[in-house]
Amino acid sequence: MTYTLGNNIGEQTIAGNARQGTQLRYDAKSFIIGEKRVFLNIASIHYFRMPRQEWREVLVKAKLAGMNCIDTYFAWNVHEPEEGKWDFSGDNDCGAFLDLCSELGLWVIARPGPFICAEWDFGGFPYWLKNKKKIQFRTDNETYLRYVYRYFDQIVPIIRSRQMTKDGTVILVQVENEYGYLAEDASGLSYMKGLRDGLLDRGIDVPLITCEGGLEGTIEGANFWSGANSHYDKLMRKQPDVPKLVTEFWTGWFEHWGAPAATQKTSDLYEKRMMESIRAGFDGISHYMFFGGTNFGGYGGRTVGSSDIYMVTSYDYDAPLSEYGRVTAKYRMAKKVSLFTLALGQFLLESEPMDNVEARCGEGARLQGRQWNGQKLWFAESIKQEKEMFQITLESGRTLPVSIKPGQIVPILERIEICPGLKLTCCGFLIGNDLIGEVQTIVLAGDDGGRTHIVFEADQSIHFDNAGHIPHESSLDGRTLRLDVYHFQASQRNRVNVGGQLIELIALNGYMSDRAWRLHGDGVRWAIGWEDMDLGADGSVSGVSGGCDSEPFFLGDWGHKGGIGQGQMGTTTVHSAGNAFKPLLSPSLSEWKRKTVNLLSLGGGKQAERPRGFAELGLAFGYLIYSSEIDCDRDQENTLVFSAIQDSARLFVNGLEQAMIRQVGAVSAHMRLSNGRNKIQLLVQHMGSLNFSPNLGEEKGIFGPVYLDGSTVELRRGWYCGEEAVHLDEVHNHPFASTLSRSFELSENDGAILVGALSSGLRINGKEVPMDGYQNWFAYHAVDISGYLVKGSNTIEMPVTRTPLNRLELLTYNRSRELKNWSAIQLDEASEFEASSVAIESGPAWYRSMFDLPAIPEDVNPKLKLRMTGMSKGYLLLNGRNLGRYWQIGPQEDYKIPMAWLKETGNELILFDEEGRRPDSVRIFFDAQSERRWQTLNEA
Template sequence: MNRRIYIVLWVLWLLVCANKSYGQAVNDHIFPVSDSAKPFIDFDRKGFLINGKRTFLASAGLEYARVPRQLWYDRLLRLKRAGFNCVEVYTLWNFHEPIEGKFNFSGDHDLNAFLATVKSLGMYAIVRVGPYYCAEWDLGGYPIWLKFKPGLRVREDNEEFEKCVDRFFDKLLPIVFNQQINKGGPVIMVQLENEHNNGWGTVIPDNYFKRLQSKVLSLGIQVPYFFSGLHHASDPAGDGTLDDAKRPNPWFSTEFWSVWYSQYGAKPTDSAVYARRTWKIIAHGGGGYNYYMAHGGSNFGYTNNDEDAASYDYGSALGQSGDLRPIYYGFKRAALFARGFQDILENCTDATGAYQDIVTDSTIKVTARSADIGDLIFLDNPSKKQVKAKVKVDKDIPAASITLAPDEIYPLVHNYTLNSNITLNWALTRVYGLVKQGNTTTILAEASGENPALFYFKVNGKPVATQDAKAFKIKDGNISVAATLQADNPAEYSFEVSGQRVRILVGDARGMDKTWITEASGSSVIVTGTSYLAGLSVQNKQLLSKAEYPLLAKKNGAARLYLENKSILLNAVYQQNKQFSSTVTLSSWQNKNAAVYAAPAYNDTSWFKSTDPQQMGADNNLTADAWYRTTVDIPSTGKYTMQVDGGDRATAFIDGKKVSQWKVRDGEVTFNLEKGKHTLAIFTAHDGRDKLAAYIGSITDVDKKGLSGQVQLKQGGPFISTTNNWYFIKAEKADDVKNAIPAFDTTSWKKYKIGDDVFNKQQGFGWFQTIIPVQAGNPSKLTINFRSVDEDATVFINGKQVSQHKGWNSPFAVEVNDAAILQQPITLTVFIENNSNEGGIDQPVKINSIGDGMVLTRWKMFGNPGDFATADGWNKLTAKTRFEGPQFYRSQFTVPQVPGKQLIWRVHADGLSYGSVWVNGHNLGRYPEKIGNIGMYIPECWLKPGANQLIIYDENGNRPDKVSMRLEKPASRAIYTLQGKF
């Protein structure tokens, strides 16, 4: 199955899991909060309550494991500025217990410090504690040492696995639970497990789930929790209402897939597509959502799975290097509106029927939410054309014309209580946000030339226009305004009733993108006119703020600070422009031989020893590289074929000289050997382990890396071939496997191509058949290797059942050693039971005829690329030198220190093969990238003034002549300060 098909299948599988559980509707319930935590976090079926207040959860997914600790605050602040009030994180097991029993919760691994940072920003946290995660992370977050525990089976009631989980939870959960909101921390919810085949929500299907629940209860969980996740999808709201009278909690999506991990940067359509999907949640009754990912980050070190390399940008709103994408501002627009009207959204019912007649254009769909405090009405243009809708809401209010862009959902506000004296009767415009500032309520409104801002208020008392009085109309004691735009900062309008003030700030979309809500001296403030607002402080009535704009954009215009009763023009202070280069000069390269382990005389006495070679990681090494060595005694000169299981890439050396390079998963390699004793050294490397999505059972033999199992060497070969000419015939039911195999003829049996889905994404049954010809050399046995069958297989040889296997993406083998059978063509038949989605034989079936070859034993293994930190072994890289095997390369560089610029630098590994990059000792991750030649991001906190060191490990020893350090201009930012006195 190719990678693209795998991704599609994985998405389809999740959609199935998200929409069924034991043939019934999905369970999206949340376990209730403990009594002691109820005053701090609670819910009913309409919404969440935090500290007793109805709260809409606009949550941002990010992983602290993918962000250096020095940048945690920066990334969290950027998300908070976009209106997010919550973050959702995984506590990846192998990030915290990489070696069995050795836990790491310090430095970049300091979960407690991360949660404290979340708290310091006034945000909440949803923590997903596993023990399985997925996350496109190496082995789905499982520590590699789990593979080497006999009898261990993951994600089921297995004593060995549960013992390991308990020990990890004993270290992890006290950190999480001490940060619960009722204990002064930010944690408001906890997720157990992740995307399990069986238990979602509050479903407890077996003892494994019971043990997880018992464990968290015994360790003191008090906030709400749930299993596996809630509503995972790229469009989780779908097209219907999200109301469910039987659900005890609000609707919530823990994985709203915003873009996808195969993308870097933004596509032009992303913002509109995901804005629509977000507004559907708001309009249809959702209590919140979590974007996966809002900030993707990086796979540093060896943490990537086999689908990624160093980048986990995800095409997300907040880019890998902290840059703000167009989708960021779309998310901000939705979050600020939802949070501004959370007292409606978290306590409402469907009121669609009451507002169907406010538009006459049948193209526009209308939905509405109603609560005691007010109503929200949403105009939905699902068409691909711009629509101008005529909106008539009341006989005393003139009809308004509102232009909706294709796929736009446009909110209106009705009868919303702003304070005891003022009710917003109608807002016939897009309200961007609502800010309470003492006795002032500020309404942020987004308008355009086609859609002016129209507001109608009912008041209890005499209204007095205090700002731009000419724009207001007062009639029958009520007040309205038709606000217009101005060039720079938003236009400002205000009025008062008995000391209660309403201020309206009206700007176009670009102006609202440059509008920020924050706090100063304990009060909410608004700053307009800057592309991004970072830190802000007020001392002695002096404001100082750090701001920025994209390096490729023009300088920002006028900025203004809005306090409760006044506004202040802010002075922008820019650094003097300084010319700088967008490339960095690398010093002359040095190299260090990383293939010394192939030399016959190398001392390997301290290496990990075993009879047969063991998978990478058996020696507790966590890198993606390993060396294997043994000796061979060759009886006669000639061509030999060596067979060994494992993965991914390997290079063989005989007496220190490279003889072959191959993919271990192919099963065999052929090379020439001379008679006599030789040292055989094999270098292996991999691109990340499978994330084991949906996998339950033993992981020992799943996605092996390096060499594994018995190694055979035999003169001649190759001995492995792939079966061809498969045919298929459908079966009616599972019991058909007990009947005779249907007679073969080409009118009923149809040609079948390996990897094709014959079940049309449905449950089904079928027979698959091919003929294995007589093998040359009269082998004493044949081994039939199945890499993956989807899903359960029964295997027949010449009509006789010989084997059964359950599960997809799990290899198995069938051996044929009857001499009489081997002398004739063999009919191989497989009966497959497909449980859901695509099905068939999804990987090539290989025939191995090596029989009994020489078995190579007494293996030694060294998992590690080698030591580049020591001074010895480095030499000047001379021109035209070529290498046969891995090499380290070293250079130095100096990045320009440009005041007022946040420059983003990337290492471009052009001309190299596979490997890793270190800058000043920090491992940037693996190359090549799988999403284009974007270069490897260097976190700015890892660079320093003066000389910086660059180390490259290239597996094939390709020369670094084309390697470069380049500025990523679109992600770089200009920094300036805003100052003001009041």
Template sequence: MNIKTLGLAACALLSGAALFPTLAHANDGIFPSATKAKQAIDFDGRGFLINGKRTFIASAGMEYARVPRALWRDRLLRFKRAGMNCVEVYNFWDFHEPQEGKFNFSGDADLDAFFKLVHSLGMYAIARVGPYYCAEWDNGGYPVWLRNKPGVRVREDSPEFEKYVDRYFDKLIPIVAANQINRGGCVVLVQLENEHPQGWGTEMPNAYFRHLQSKALALGLEVPYFFSGLHHGSDPAGDVGHSWDSVGRTNPWMTTEFWSIWYDRYGQSLDAANEYDRRTMKILAYGGNGYNYYMMHGGTNFAYWNNDEDAASYDYGAAVGQGGDLRSIYYRNKRAAWFARSFQSILEDSTNADADFSAAASDPAVKVTARRSPAGTLVFLDNPGKSPVQTSVGGPNGSAEMGIGSVTLEPGEIAGFVRDYQIAPGVTITRTSSRIMGIFDQDGVTTMVIHGEPGSMGQVLMKTNSQAAIAAGASDFKSSGNTLTLDAKFPQSGVDEYTFAAGATHVRILAVGTARADRTWFVEAGGKNYIVSGPEYISDAAIQNGRLRLTYEKPWIPIPEAEPSLETVIYSSGDAPQRFPANDYQAKRKTTLEVSQWETKSGSDEAAVNYDDHGWLASAAPSQMGADNDITADAWYRSAIPVPKTGDYTIKIDSAQDRWLPFVDGAPAGPKFVHGNSVNVHLTAGTHAFAAFTAHDGRQKMPGYVGLIESSAPKGLFGAASLTQQAGEDIALTPWRVLKSDDHTAPPASDAAGWSAYAIGQDPFGGQSGFVWLQTTLPDTAPNLKSHSVLFPTVDDNATVFLNGQKLTTHEGWNEQFNVSLDSAWRAGGPNILSVLVENTAGAGGMSAAPSLSSVIFSQPITGWKLRGGPGDPFDAKGWTAFQKAEANGPRFYRAKISAPGGVAPGQVWRVLTHGLSHGSVWVNGQNLGRYPEKIPIEGMYIPPVWLKPGDNSLVIYDESGNAPDQVEVQVEAAASRDLLTIEAKG
């Protein structure tokens, strides 16, 4: 596979976390707010200001298009509970305009409702409006209909392209604008375009960028915005390798795509949780002002929205799983986010203080960084090694008298320690050796949660403006004048409470073990703030009849580092804490749902000789899938083939992707599925009815692609079609020679100086952009051959093909096959010199597979084509019969009932296991679950619980090979499921 280094992020073509590339760009600028928005959202070189307050942006990526609307609140609340104050979303163009001119901003596509929900939860939003998105989404977010607009060139100053973009922006941008923070909404940042090969940040290299800017501004964009992205990468601060200063910067340092895990992953990974915790803490330690996890919840590619690298699941191995379950990384994210937000007045207004604290750690293996601001100082200690390290926490310039205690740093851990920071009026932390989870305002009581390994010590030194009156934990406090020292020993499982008053200020410190810190939550209910410690997650908190009602989750299978069930302790602003014993209750659990009453009907009627194709899209040559505005992954083609005499023939199409099933006179012809652009058939003299069923597994996301969209990675049958008789086997073309030349108009002579040998698979560009000539001499062929063509399996990126100096064609787009007829320039008797000008835009380039020469003795075009996209109506009541297992000759529909007496519990995660099936789609109660088989390590297709109802549920399957469904099951995914329990306490 050729690896492109631009257009990656969620667009990376590498598979595996260890191979994550970095998508860095020199320009990380942000355009400032309009004057009228500056009071609500502004920034400087030190950080962001929201409503005049220094604000750290801890953002979580989620696409509303990948989550049913009924689950939006659930997923967003999981973000909020983890300390996230922002959500980042793509506004996929094709999701909102699937058919040309037919816009959808309702139901699951109601963007305005989504933004208002975000706002109601007290969160912000980053809108990524496109028009290109990537995101492992079909066609990169471009509508399929756009591919069938001749001459449309994407991502460049193309009036035809910009016309359609403008029409979409006319619908989209006013919704985004109306929800900007300065207009009472949640949107604080906007990204125009995405991962363009040229313009990032505030860089606008051509008129295309200026057009997007002027259009968005004219439609009301007022909050800060930028192009393409900011600091995308799997370790965005670590790739810099050192901390940086705010001096000289004009805008904050922000990573808008911090790739957490990867799109080929599923489920739990404790190692990844530790690694990404370290990478998050680097952002804080090195001076970052915000980050966005891509993804924090991946969700699902319902219907046909997946690209060619994914199927239905877009789990991403993310903090919040596809079914809403929480992984180890979720709790690491939670610790970092609450820490960053608790000390945002430092992180958003600081300069580099590394030099002053370089000797603050007694162990020289510990790396020290520091951030100093008018609000205080944060000192970060970094243990990059693979063994625990014990070290002191010293003061500036290594002064021991200004230091405090010692800490043990776990392998790879980065921990932050605060100095000279006012946590409440009249109370300042002067220094600490304790890790702080967060500081929370509880209606006049300032509560600070500190944590460490059970049995270890944590020290906090505070200065108060008046004598402190200690109310709880007096034995662990030392008081000297206005200095107060807490020496806390972290408990094995419970919560130790320390409280004091200094004048009118009330402070509570809760000391917990680190595992319990993960299960300590800040929740709001009835206008009051509560600290709740103990449950794995709190899904709801409400005041009912004057009582606090908490709904919490208990996973069926705890995360690897989880402690046993813990006592729940609830703290409000007043009164003593409320305690509730650990609850080991297990709800009654179902693990399977009965699937019965299977029925079936043919999905291949379209192949019949006399099938009525009136109303199908007609064209001289096959049109690519989607030309009839169908957006599914399936299509039928029909034509009539006159055959002059009985014999063996080849039906050849210029382009055929991904696979197709040919029928002649209603019967399957050739192999069950064809992967390639030709099929061999035996035909008798006369006219035959030809039909082809075609299917694909998602279109490319087109990373880094600029140019003509029509010819880039078409699906189905596309281009000229012919009936031929081959002259033997195709000939692989070798050897090749390579030459770099500044002349890109005509190929160099074969005897010109500078040619050198080229091996297929070699990168002649050395990873750089540019042009090279590749050339070969074609083998001699028999003089009676009628036609010659060359099939190029792939050229990276763009190719202009010449024969004997005559230009034949230009093909734009990489890693896709294309066929070139040589007849217009062929010399009978030779020599025939084939030259290819290869343009590489980024990364590696060249040919990764050898082209092949095809010659024929007979050829006639196949014309008069009809196209109809889609598998047909899966809910049509006609034609169903009782299922009997038999060998299928093409696609088939199957339907059955899923019995769920009494319904299913909301915390249970159900999957349709597609055992024994081939490729296809699944519907439950009319909702399309997406494409199977999955391409990541998860068994079965996720059913959102809101799509299941008590009693009988309908299940419909469209299998493209017609494989029998007798092994299909509906089972619970235990690892993702959880019970929902309740606690009632005093309000």
């Protein structure tokens, strides 16, 4: 089945659910499920980044935040870690994950790749693909595609059987991922068409989508954080008659070892960017990530931009839901905006932008508007440096006072139809408009202590029940009511009656609106004032008290005898499942036992002329120890040049560490040798394969020739632009007038490698050096320039497009001085440990400790962290499961210990430390929220 999406497709009927009669359609404005337009609030959540036991909690949190759809990748390397050995069990049971989404009433966007990026090792490809002869990734390569379609034969049936057409909830399937960043030429389109047809031929019949790169027969989405208008306009030019999705709205960012924490996107800015997307006209937003999770094992990837950008083990992403599944300020902001889209869903999806804006505002604010059927929604944006009250005159001539924070976008509703015969004008976030029992309930969120001017207009007289409590004014005919409501800690609740229809207006301040929860199933219910909430598999509802001055209150039918159903005002009772409050005691680690890695006694393994990499040796992750020997006739100092290295390494000579190698691609390392035979060893950890690059599939570890007696020349200084000296490690604000040049001398050596931030157009001694696969955004390349050099003076010419450069080096060597006869062995996990009483650290070592879980009350939701204070670099094992890499150079300090992987007693924690540092300061502790007491609604 092939779709043709053009400029005149009209409304498309895509899929029907035969048993339930649910139809999925779309037109230029939105997707239509059944007979209802839907604004897709999409939570990006990866099943493979958490234990299966956490799926429900995370998905429920997404649903409670107003998300109606889940977006997930499928990681090929998780399901086929070794060729032909498939795993869809336990934590890898992606079908069960989709089934749980269905159970919770969440639609699904399935993204099977085969390339997923996701800051995941090798972009989701299995490591063993690197060993296939003549393979090229993400292109029309016969070998590559043969394995891709074998993967499709496994993964597509799992998705196919859960499509909306098969009584499931999968509504969209993505073809590949972000291919437009790589290539949109004829060969690239041919590759994409093949993948599209591969999905169709295997029974995918819901709409196909792409992101950042289009394809006939698919709906293209945009990935971004800012610039919503330009992205929307681009999609409109390409496909004006299909829905407009933000396929990845980047809520935060990933982190890598040694970099600052990626917390630059504040919750206020997050709100603004969401509002920009809504204002632009997008009808769906996928929050990437909504919950990031963890890169357990060795699955953290590596990305471009420098030579050694390796992902940390945490994939928290500064997302709305933390790595531990905890609610954050961004979560509350996502919930507020998603409830806003739900309350105004039909209007947002039917409306069009207003070209001629006659509304007016004071200096320092900007207005944009949308309209439909006589109703208008304005977006008022402040460009002031402080919070200010703006007077905004709408097209009807009515003036409203609107308080706006710096940079904030505040929605203003003008004559929005709340229910038949009643229209609402006000500023602020309408987060609820539900018929609860017989009461039309309007929930309005505002700032703490703020005031909102409300105007009701009706076809009949409006009777105000709370006339004595708040300022109000009625028109002479009684059909217009103006009120000022205040957003106090004690929520204001006011009622009007229009023709027998009761309307309740609930004004919440910022604190209480952050703690407002909307539940829907057989009917709509609200719980207002709880810090956190959860839904049990048995349908129970539990929560954490907000600890505020106002009591929580509940709206709707909660099943209480003589209670507050049918939208009655009031509160309901809760009961605690636990005993009297007792602080949780953190687990106590037993005395650490140690097993030292005796490098000099290790077996040599199979000999080879040059070092071999991880994939070549059949290893997905872990550690390798490379060994070789050098005979010296005297004590001396020497420099090794590694022509191909892609991971950090520690260099040992005769069992003593002499260098820590951080930079990769090609590097040099200084060492001291003794008279006689010297044993050279390198301890290398697989730090993750490139997950995004034009050069996917690099070998890992050390795998190229290694040379003795090399040298290194730092090349960031000493350049000339004409007569002007230029230093490339400094900031230059203007483009250089011409190509830069630099000279260097070559005497004894006959080989050279340039490594670092090279530019296209590189010339050596007047000859241009081709750089296959070069991309100007890939800020490091290693290029062998040996064939361009002469003895004596050599000249490098290079256009420089940006500064400063973080690395640019010239490595020289003599090809006759290659160090040969290498062996490589995998570092095996220690099985026997001894008491760790030696105070001196003496090289790589394993450590082992045991711990029991303390008594945990039933009414808490504990989360455990492992803090690796004082350690160097290595990885962690918990009860035989790999918790991931650690490296105490920041920004990650704490590591997640999943409660699902623990036993009540006898938990084993093993860590490997490259420097053998003693783990005396390592500790396990519960996070602060673990002290919260959860309460269950009384169903009596």
